[in-house]
Amino acid sequence: MSAPLTRYEIRPLTDKHLKEVLKLNLRCFKSGENYTKYTFSYLLNEPKTLSYRIVTPSEQIVAFVFIMTNMDGTGHITTIGVAPEHRRRGLANKLLRHTEEALRKRNINTVMLEVRVSNLPAQNLYREFGYATVQRLVGYYNNGEDGFLMVKSL
Template identity: 50%
Template sequence: MAVLKKFRPRWWLSSRQAPTHTIQPNIALVPPVNARYDLRPLTVAQLDECWHLDQRCFVDGEAYSRDTFEYLLTAPESISYRVVMQNSAMAGFVIGLMEPDHTGHITTVGIAPEHRRRRLASCLIKRVEDAFRRRDVRLARLEVRSTNISAQKLYMSLGYSVTQRLPKYYSNGGDGLLMVKAI
């Protein structure tokens, strides 16, 4: 999860932006193991659904603001996908950015708690990497909180390696790790 410094930090939500819905506690029913998912592009048409899902994924107060999502889903350099259930409800998302230094930057990935460990994040990240490759990007990078072991295991399983520690990268003073992969 990247901290996007040119926007509001993830932990900041103004009263104007505070969600009007009630954030659902993580008690959603776990779908059957053979549930079917589709992978589709993620666009600004899904802005609110994605923003709400992000708040369920990042319960440590690090959710992106709605403005940040609006930027990410409209920027021409953005490459974004979602996984949906058969009723089209979003189960997960990934957002990548083509950076000026010609690297592919995976800024965030989130899977609803009830859909985890089904290889959905793996599929989403592989799809973004394919899109990077089609644009002649040969290096993908991302940042992950040093304490987020599950995400680090996911990235390592996909071939990413830690190349740098980023002291106090996160707004609460937590360190980040820079992970990269030749694609």
């Protein structure tokens, strides 16, 4: 018997969600690779940052994304996370589609992100969306792991 389908909705992410996002972020990413409360608060209050959450019918946040936009027509997916127990359900896919549409509406024509060299599932997802690896970022992460810079024209 399969698990019941959960209806997920994308909603804006605001400062009032800070505490819940901090907790989810700790569950999504390796220790030492988490943004601080200050960084998240800055992103949530920065007018050029877009932020979205995916919620369950009970309003539990199960995924989030932060995107910084620049005056030069570029966007940077700063972080995107999905709760471990909600992975493999298309939520990152849903967030990426929503993010790219929001960027297009703001006349952003290029989007970029960084991803761990070891995070093959994320790299595959980004490639499916048309992102190309343009640079290896040696020692990019706190533990010394390399990252890839991936870019897409919208």
